[in-house]
Amino acid sequence: MKIVVLVKQVPDSGAERNLRAEDNTVDRASANNVINEMDEYAIEEALRLQEAHGGEVTVLTMGPQRATESIRKALSMGPDGAVHVVDDALSGTDALGTSKVLAKALERLNADVIICGAESTDARGQVLPHMLAERLGVAALTGARKLTVDGSQLTIERQTEEGYEVVTAATPAIVSVWDTINEPRYPSFKGIMAAKKKPVETLSIADLGVDAGEVGWAGAQTTVKEHTKRPPRSAGQKVTDSGEGGVALVDYLSSEKFV
Amino acid sequence: MNFAETDEQKELRKAVKALAESYGRDYMRAEAKAGKHADALWREAGRLGFLGVNLPEEFGGGGAGIYELSLVLEELSAAGCPLLMMVVSPAICGTIIARYGTREQQEQWLPSIADGSKIMAFAITEPDAGSNSHQITTTGQADPEGGYILNGRKVFISGVDNADAIMVVGRTSSAEGYLRPALFIVPTDAPGLQWQPIEMELNATERQFMVFLDDVKLPADAIVGGEDANLAQLFAGLNPERIMVAALSIGIGRYALARATSYMKERTVWGTPIGAHQGLAHPLAAAAIEIELARLMMQKAAWLVDSGDDRAAGEAANMAKYAAAEASVKAVDQSVHSLGGNGLTVEYGLGSLINVARVSRIAPVSREMILNFVAQQTLGLPRSY
Numbered sequence: 001m002k003i004v005v006l007v008k009q010v011p012d013s014g015a016e017r018n019l020r021a022e023d024n025t026v027d028r029a030s031a032n033n034v035i036n037e038m039d040e041y042a043i044e045e046a047l048r049l050q051e052a053h054g055g056e057v058t059v060l061t062m063g064p065q066r067a068t069e070s071i072r073k074a075l076s077m078g079p080d081g082a083v084h085v086v087d088d089a090l091s092g093t094d095a096l097g098t099s100k101v102l103a104k105a106l107e108r109l110n111a112d113v114i115i116c117g118a119e120s121t122d123a124r125g126q127v128l129p130h131m132l133a134e135r136l137g138v139a140a141l142t143g144a145r146k147l148t149v150d151g152s153q154l155t156i157e158r159q160t161e162e163g164y165e166v167v168t169a170a171t172p173a174i175v176s177v178w179d180t181i182n183e184p185r186y187p188s189f190k191g192i193m194a195a196k197k198k199p200v201e202t203l204s205i206a207d208l209g210v211d212a213g214e215v216g217w218a219g220a221q222t223t224v225k226e227h228t229k230r231p232p233r234s235a236g237q238k239v240t241d242s243g244e245g246g247v248a249l250v251d252y253l254s255s256e257k258f259v
Numbered sequence: 260m261n262f263a264e265t266d267e268q269k270e271l272r273k274a275v276k277a278l279a280e281s282y283g284r285d286y287m288r289a290e291a292k293a294g295k296h297a298d299a300l301w302r303e304a305g306r307l308g309f310l311g312v313n314l315p316e317e318f319g320g321g322g323a324g325i326y327e328l329s330l331v332l333e334e335l336s337a338a339g340c341p342l343l344m345m346v347v348s349p350a351i352c353g354t355i356i357a358r359y360g361t362r363e364q365q366e367q368w369l370p371s372i373a374d375g376s377k378i379m380a381f382a383i384t385e386p387d388a389g390s391n392s393h394q395i396t397t398t399g400q401a402d403p404e405g406g407y408i409l410n411g412r413k414v415f416i417s418g419v420d421n422a423d424a425i426m427v428v429g430r431t432s433s434a435e436g437y438l439r440p441a442l443f444i445v446p447t448d449a450p451g452l453q454w455q456p457i458e459m460e461l462n463a464t465e466r467q468f469m470v471f472l473d474d475v476k477l478p479a480d481a482i483v484g485g486e487d488a489n490l491a492q493l494f495a496g497l498n499p500e501r502i503m504v505a506a507l508s509i510g511i512g513r514y515a516l517a518r519a520t521s522y523m524k525e526r527t528v529w530g531t532p533i534g535a536h537q538g539l540a541h542p543l544a545a546a547a548i549e550i551e552l553a554r555l556m557m558q559k560a561a562w563l564v565d566s567g568d569d570r571a572a573g574e575a576a577n578m579a580k581y582a583a584a585e586a587s588v589k590a591v592d593q594s595v596h597s598l599g600g601n602g603l604t605v606e607y608g609l610g611s612l613i614n615v616a617r618v619s620r621i622a623p624v625s626r627e628m629i630l631n632f633v634a635q636q637t638l639g640l641p642r643s644y
Contacts, residue, residue, distance in 0.1 A: 190321065
């Protein structure tokens with residue numbers, strides 16, 4: 001089984017994140033850049049599939065040069081190799097453009113199963129798996145909290161607000177996962193040492209047959225016009241307890257229809 | 260000269276930190292309180308190869324050095340999870356067997372020490388030979404039927420109850436009564452071997468024991484390196500021991516400083532966080548400086564061990580142990596003080612570290628014995644004893 005995992009480098013969601021004033025893009029230079037958290041679950045799921053069914057796991061990343069750090073980190077968990085699409089012309093690419101580039105790269109990789117996180121912590125669009133499925137003409141099994149494989153049949157439990165849906169598809173397919181699906185492993189020392197020796201193929205958009213005009217700022221179908229910081233929380237309403245505090249709280253809760 | 264860690268060392272730090280934080284101080288305290296040994300964390304760290312990073316790859320280790328092993332213990336301790344038996348099993352026993360053991364001993368012990376599936380304790384201290392390892396009386400008498408009959412008594416031996424074997428520092432006595440130093444590997448199920456816990460005022464997942472060896476019959480191949488072994492073997496294990504104790508102390512110091520720092524940013528009196536008050540900020544900053552200085556010395560000592568310079572490493576390892584213990588005691592003390600009454604509550608998890616930090620001032624060699632060593636060996640001052 002040939003498995004490809006999509007890995008994105010994002011600014012650490014645990015620290016302060018900013019958009020750049022000049023072009024409304026994510027400020028990566030001042031951020032602590034890490035693997036998108038949900039992608040670690042995707043890597044884990046890919047490795048579990050490999051352990052159960054054999055085959056090989058390849059990491060696919062589109063991102064600037066510094067994304068190699070995240071690729072090495074991903075490889076230290078156990079995948080066999082990686083493909084890094086890196087090109088200056090990709091700066092400013094939107095989700096549609098990203099899906100175009102990744103689809104081209106995926107066509108070369110011939111995966112049976114493509115696994116990715118359900119969303120990235122920076123953009124949080126959740127659109128990429130669907131776009132890729134459309135471009136590649138494969139099934140989209142999105143939002144999985146469980147994945148089982150029986151021959152060429154994939155079955156997921158799709159997590160919903162009320163419960164879950166059982167969705168099946170035949171390979172090749174793309175599966176996006178939530179953090180409920182597994183518990184990602186820690187890199188072992190051997191994994192860390194092996195990561196630097198694993199093959200990482202770098203590809204430009206020319207290698208993929210993508211024209212510079214189709215991606216980057218020029219090719220973007222969407223633009224961020226402006227951004228503002230989330231306003232600080234307002235002070236709220238203080239209740240001073242002089243014996244009637246409990247009553248005041250209940251009055252407030254019932255006025256807001258909470259009770 | 261280069262103080263930058265490699266990418267692999269940085270990734271190892273991150274991986275150990277993530278693992279340790281998933282357990283945390285509360286887990287360790289609960290384990291200690293229940294008389295348990297933090298086995299789940301030990302086993303997982305072993306499976307990930309963290310406990311055996313220093314041992315040869317050929318025998319299942321990571322093929323790195325004491326630098327990497329001390330980094331692992333520092334990060335575990337900094338997350339509130341000091342695994343004391345790392346000082347003993349992979350660092351002392353693992354190093355000695357890797358360097359001086361017979362091929363059979365290496366094959367028998369190193370893979371399971373490396374993956375944590377077996378633990379080897381280490382017994383040197385005796386009731387009448389504390390810091391003076393030259394006066395050890397535990398003796399293996401040549402057995403007319405072959406092998407040795409070992410007799411002796413040891414005190415303050417860590418983790419015997421959870422160990423598969425003990426490396427016992429003793430001597431052999433030939434039929435003619437000729438004595439020579441030897442390290443015996445004694446399985447913990449050997450007839451004639453007994454132990455009794457020493458009740459300690461310590462919140463730790465390892466207990467301390469008195470160990471009694473009464474006519475313990477051992478095969479001839481129980482001696483590390485065979486019959487021709489000598490005292491150099493013992494010293495090969497003691498530099499890593501001091502470096503690892505330094506790592507544990509530094510980790511605990513970092514843990515305490517982090518708890519105090521986060522408290523001092525949150526806790527507000529008179530309209531400002533207490534961390535803005537120099538009466539609290541400056542002593543904590545000074546403690547942070549001392550921890551970092553001790554850490555540099557530990558790293559230098561580890562680097563010297565890994566480069567094969569045992570003589571230079573001896574001085575550096577002793578200095579690092581001294582500096583780390585002092586810095587750790589001060590960091591914990593100042594951190595507890597920074598939290599006021601909360602510093603001694605169970606909830607904030609610092610009070611139990613006061614005694615833990617002090618252990619490194621006494622063991623494995625006391626502050627005063629290190630000062631003696633530096634006075635005599637480094638400064639060339641006359642001996643007092």
